Amino acid sequence: MKRVDHHVPSRRKFLRCGSVTAAAALAAPYIVPASALGRDGKAAPSDRLVMGCIGTGGQGVGNMRRFLGEPDVQVVAVCDVDQRHRERAAAIANEHNKNQDCAQTGDFREICARDDIDIVTVCTPDHWHALATIAAVTSGKDVYCEKPLANSVGEGRAICQAASQSKRIVQTGSHERSNSNARFACELVRNQRIGELKTIKVNMPCEQQHHQKVRALTTMPPPEEVPEGFDYDMWLGHTAYVPYTPLRCHFWWRFVLAYGGGEMTDRGAHIIDLAQLGAGMDHTGPVHFEAMGVASKTSLYDAFFDYRFVNTYANGVKLIGDTAGPRGVRFEGTDGWVFIHVHGGKLETEPASLLQEEIGTDDIQLGRSPGHQRNFVDAVKSRGEPMAPAEVGHRTASICHLNNLAMGLGRALTWDPDTEQVADDDDANRLLTPDMRDPWTL
DSSP states (O other): OOOOOOOOOBOOOOOOTTOSOOOOOOOOBOOOOTTTTOOTTSOOGGGOEEEEEEOOSHHHHHHHHHHHTSTTEEEEEEEOSBHHHHHHHHHHHHHHHTSSOOEEESOHHHHHHOTTOOEEEEOSOGGGHHHHHHHHHHTTOEEEEOSSSOSSHHHHHHHHHHHHHHTOOEEEOOGGGGOHHHHHHHHHHHTTBTBSEEEEEEEOOOOSHHHHHHHHOOSOOOOOOOOTTBOHHHHHTTSOOOOOOTTTSTTGGGGSTTTOOGGGTTTHHHHHHHHHHHHTOTTOOOSEEEEEEEOOSSSSOOOOEEEEEEEEOTTSOEEEEESOSSSEEEEEESSOEEEEETTTOOEEEESGGGGGOOOOTTSOOOOOOSOHHHHHHHHHHHTOOOSSOHHHHHHHHHHHHHHHHHHHHTSOEEEETTTTEETTOHHHHHTTSOOOOTTOOO
């Protein structure tokens, strides 16, 4: 089967302080200086990519460790609004680099301003993805941004535009897309080995302990003092000011719609992303959204549970989701079906013989990934397209956001994937992009 390999960094020019909207920097070939730590087993300095990490909580450190495992990547700076997070991340980088040079900052703009940084990870809470990614690409850096690409449709489109204008690579952290089994399953669907595709069933269960804890909170917790070393105002960013509680921030933010999208954008973004890939809809999306769900009216957590959604593509294929298990996506055709388990990529098919199918040279081939982080590094060097570019990540996230929007409004939405507007619904269109608190603008 064909393999997709991919990417050569550039010297940087920073944007105006206080705004993340700036002209794209002129790209020129950049060679990492010899002072960037040549060591045995590592790539030559001229072959190395210098990385800064924005957001170093659990997922941020996890991604940083994976990139540190690549011989041609060196982490030189970390950013987090929580001093404890950035100190831990810097210690990990220093231990790997065998020095004490990893810089620390609480302001992502300092990462973007550095001319010696080529690539950036953005692993912040979702509400920061857009502003940090736009700042990075407009200052000349290629970005690995966690999924969902953004916390709203409008922010996602702004990322796509900024990446295109600056000619920067953006890899969305939809790492399930790099799973070889998942790609094979999607090839089976795309080549009609299950016959004509009719329905895509998305299973997004909410039975884990953290789901139960979220649902158990039925009130607003009392305000608490902001911990020392935590820049809470910066954490809030463009969102409205509200009193601090630890239940709002680290990890738990994903169940507050101002900062995340609940399970819909948490694991849902992985599962729906595979649905898009298998359906061949990476650059578009459904045209009709029906969704219902339950959200607390009294709790801090206003994300939806007990959801069910039916999204219809222009060709009549239906994307149907609910909280049934096991977690994954099932493609149903006229001659069979294939189910991808998320996470892990185990496949089930009917008939079972589908697992023995071969994808020929004349068939649609989706390529294989050496790993999601490695795929990003390769794309940076070749200037090719990664497995989950900005447009792909944006289209997947848009489905998640539109389902949440339909549930919040309590009505179906007719969507135009080309104009990215809801037909005859001004209220819905106003909610596609959040209002932003000064001084932040999109």
